[in-house]
Amino acid sequence: MTKRPHLFARFDAFRHAVDIASQLEEFAAGEYVSHEDTYASIQRLFEGSQNPADSESPLNGQIGDELGAIAKECGLARLVRGENLNPYFDVAHVLRDALRSAGNVAVVTGSDARWLSAIRVALAYVSRRDPQRSAMQQIAPRDVTFAHAVNFFTSKGIDLSLVGDEVSIPSSDEWERLANTAWYPLRSLGDTQAMVLLDEILCDDTTRLSDECACIRLQI
Structure with a gap:
């Protein structure tokens, strides 16, 4: 009997966007080392961009919930499909924490320049943050x-x-x-x-x- 595949649509779309953003030019050394600068930069990208079309609306109308669901799918995809966990899991958590109160923002896509910029910032922070001062996220x-x-x-x-x-x-x-x-x-x-x-x-x-x-x- 052929096993049916496990499907993680949110994770697959997010992974695609992260893979695109990871090919973009890196920021100068020393940028996005602190979470304060990182979160503020990400938040500015989405100012005034609430209330997207229904087809682009996030889970529960909250982008924080959507990114939390993405992070959860990252973990499950790792455990049942053997996918690479990072940088996707860490990036999803950085974006969720930065945009927790952003409200109804369009879902992540690889064709949205705002998301590519936000992911680029998150990638820089994940690779540069001080592990002694930043709690590492774990699968629940x-x-x-x-x-x-x-x-x-x-x-x-x-x-x-x-x-x-x-x-x-x-x-x-x-x-x-x-x-x-x-x-x-x-x-x-x-x-x-x-x-x-x-x-x-x-x-x-x-x-x-x-x-x-x-x-x-x-x-x-």
Whole structure:
């Protein structure tokens, strides 16, 4: 059976724009070392540019939410599709933090000069900032667990794919297979034991897992 691909439209469009911006001329040494200068420069690019056409409107009408969704897709694409995480993940977070209060700004595209300029500034900052003074962003633990679950179920032959951060399953039969795969080894456990076992399953701790499953079968 051919596996359906995981689809991350926001990430793919963003990656395209970042790849274009990364080919542009670099800024002079010493520029965009501080987040204050970086954020202010990015914010100026979008002054007075609110209320785009509906087709270009960001998630929830907020560009901060849109960029947060892009960053989330960056992490998921890394975990389930093996994509390069950076510079895309870091750039998305810099843009989100800079434009958190910018409101209804058109989504990122590689054909929008404002976005190419903003990404160029963010790229400079990411490569020049002092790591001792800047907190490095990490993929959220809940997204890591979610991606591990997706990888686990697909490894069991269940026909599911991610579309953004939503699971797509084509039929009720596949839903039943997924439910049975998750439910059978957990049904005789309490909440705490179930969570411990689930963590082991997702981390592929096969030796300890097989012992636990043997014990579960004896209890049933």
